[in-house]
Amino acid sequence: QTPVSITQFTEADHKKNRVNKIKDIAHLVPSLDISTAADQSAPDISMRGVRSYNLTALGDPAVGVHLVGVYSPRMQGALALLYDI
Numbered sequence: 861q862t863p864v865s866i867t868q869f870t871e872a873d874h875k876k877n878r879v880n881k882i883k884d885i886a887h888l889v890p891s892l893d894i895s896t897a898a899d900q901s902a903p904d905i906s907m908r909g910v911r912s913y914n915l916t917a918l919g920d921p922a923v924g925v926h927l928v929g930v931y932s933p934r935m936q937g938a939l940a941l942l943y944d945i
Contacts, residue, residue, distance in 0.1 A: 867889045873879075877888060882903070886892045891908045904911065905923040912922035925932045 869877075869888055873888065877884070879885060879888070883894045883896075886894045889907075893904075893906045893911075895904050904913075905921065905925070907923045910922045912919060914920075920933070
């Protein structure tokens with residue numbers, strides 16, 4: 861079996877750490893990096909150094925994103941879905 865690392869935080873943690881943008885979550889999760897290029901709508905998310913440079917509709921992300929328990933297979937627009945964070 862492969863061990864799984866889970867980082868959990870609450871609304872109080874968001875307020876305490878001043879999480880105003882989805883990118884700010886990277887400060888709460890070890891080895892997480894969230895960045896965007898100026899000309900891209902998709903975030904570039906890496907975890908533990910694993911990153912995918914294929915952000916097209918044919919490429920799969922290196923880091924999976926789940927929103928309210930539902931897997932989001934494409935990164936395009938992922939930041940917009942979390943506008944109210």
